Amino acid sequence: MAKLEKIGVQLYTIRDFMKDEESIKTSFERLKKMGFDEVQTAGCAVPFDVFGKLAKEAGLTVVGTHDDFGMMCNDPEKAMKLHDDLGTKLMGIGGFWADNLEGYLDFIEKANKLCKVIGPKGYKFTYHHHSHEFVKFNGKPAIDYLIEGLDKDYSSFVMDTYWVQNAGGDIRYWLNKLKGRIDVLHLKDMGMGPNGSFITEIGNGNIYWEGVIEEALKTGVKSFVVEQDDWPGNPFDSLQQSMDYLRANFM
Numbered sequence: 397m398a399k400l401e402k403i404g405v406q407l408y409t410i411r412d413f414m415k416d417e418e419s420i421k422t423s424f425e426r427l428k429k430m431g432f433d434e435v436q437t438a439g440c441a442v443p444f445d446v447f448g449k450l451a452k453e454a455g456l457t458v459v460g461t462h463d464d465f466g467m468m469c470n471d472p473e474k475a476m477k478l479h480d481d482l483g484t485k486l487m488g489i490g491g492f493w494a495d496n497l498e499g500y501l502d503f504i505e506k507a508n509k510l511c512k513v514i515g516p517k518g519y520k521f522t523y524h525h526h527s528h529e530f531v532k533f534n535g536k537p538a539i540d541y542l543i544e545g546l547d548k549d550y551s552s553f554v555m556d557t558y559w560v561q562n563a564g565g566d567i568r569y570w571l572n573k574l575k576g577r578i579d580v581l582h583l584k585d586m587g588m589g590p591n592g593s594f595i596t597e598i599g600n601g602n603i604y605w606e607g608v609i610e611e612a613l614k615t616g617v618k619s620f621v622v623e624q625d626d627w628p629g630n631p632f633d634s635l636q637q638s639m640d641y642l643r644a645n646f647m
Contacts, residue, residue, distance in 0.1 A: 398610040400646045403639065404434030404459055406582060406623035408490070410631045417442050417450070424454035426632060431639055436554075436580060436621050437461040437482065438490060444481035451483070458482045459619040460522055460554065460580055462490030468521075469506055472513045479519065486579055487514060488522030488554060497533035497541065504545035515550025522579055524554035530563035543574065552577050556623070557603055558584035558595055567603065568611040575615040582623045583638070595625050597634050599641030609646050 405427055407414060413423045420442060427435065434457045440447040451458050461479065468475040468487055479487050494500045511521050523546065529539040543553075555578050560567045571578070585601030587594050599605065612620070622642075627634040 398606070398613050398646060400609065400613075400620055400642065402433040402620070403431065403642055403647075404436060404580075404619050404621035405432050405635060406436045406438060406462075406621050408438035408462070409622070409624045409627075409635060411438060413631070415441055417446060420447065421450050421454070424450055424456055427635075428454045428456055430632075430636055431643065432622075432635075433457060434459045434619055434621065436488075436619075437463070439463070440482075444478040448482040458484045459621065460484055460486030460488050462488055462524065465489045465492070465506075468514075469510050472510060476514060476517065476519055485519045486522050486552075487519055488524060488580075490524050491526055492523070493528060494538070497538070500533075500538050500541050501545070504542065507551065508545075508547045511547035511550035515547065519550075520579070521547070521551045522554050523551065524582070525556060525559060527559045527563035530560075530565060539570075543577075548577070552579040554578070554580040554582060555617075556582040556584055557608060558582070558586050561586050561603060562593055567608050571608070571611045571615045571617070578612075578615065578617045580619045580621050581612050581617045582621055583642075584623050584625075585638075597624065597627075597641070598622060598638035599645075600637070605641075605645065 530537045587596040587601035622638045
């Protein structure tokens with residue numbers, strides 16, 4: 397059976413509990429106690445150096461960000477310094493939306509200019525997708541233009557299991573297609589109800605986790621990060637349920 401050494405959390409999951417220094421400190425301690433070792437940011441409510449210090453004190457490693465793309469492009473030196481404060485070299489965005497191919501090609505050009513600045517200094521730009529990148533332009537999904545166009549040395553992908561499956565994709569196929577280019581994999585289950593698909597706790601939906609985890613490890617995924625955009629009650633309870641499933645089956 398495939399085994400995971402560490403599990404992380406995308407902090408968007410607990411965004412309502414990350415409002416100030418005290419709540420961030422308490423949340424980090426709670427995550428560590430639950431067994432999580434890594435976190436990925438979704439914005440910081442306090443200065444980056446404070447945020448990074450709180451994570452380190454709790455025993456958590458920051459494995460990338462969802463940050464401001466415009467800021468990174470306009471002031472890469474500032475962006476690199478902020479990521480140093482967090483203790484990560486992965487400078488990422490949480491999403492990008494375009495209605496046409498030209499929009500994606502323009503984004504790729506801007507991202508590659510950023511990569512040329514930060515890459516030689518040891519940093520990497522990361523792209524997190526949703527399902528809309530699987531819309532086709534000229535018979536090819538936008539995600540393929542991103543895979544082909546983004547700098548292969550200085551960028552990587554944050555793949556999201558829910559959004560691949562939500563778009564009708566085969567998660568293991570895309571893991572293989574992006575072999576060696578996924579620094580962070582978002583573990584997010586997909587359930588089905590009377591009103592359609594929904595995000596749910598790991599093991600509570602229909603994703604074939606044994607196959608996904610095995611393929612992810614084979615293809616070089618570095619960090620496995622649980623994310624749940626919405627939850628039925630308290631997000632920490634949902635995270636605990638996901639952790640219990642992962643620990644019982646993959647740790």
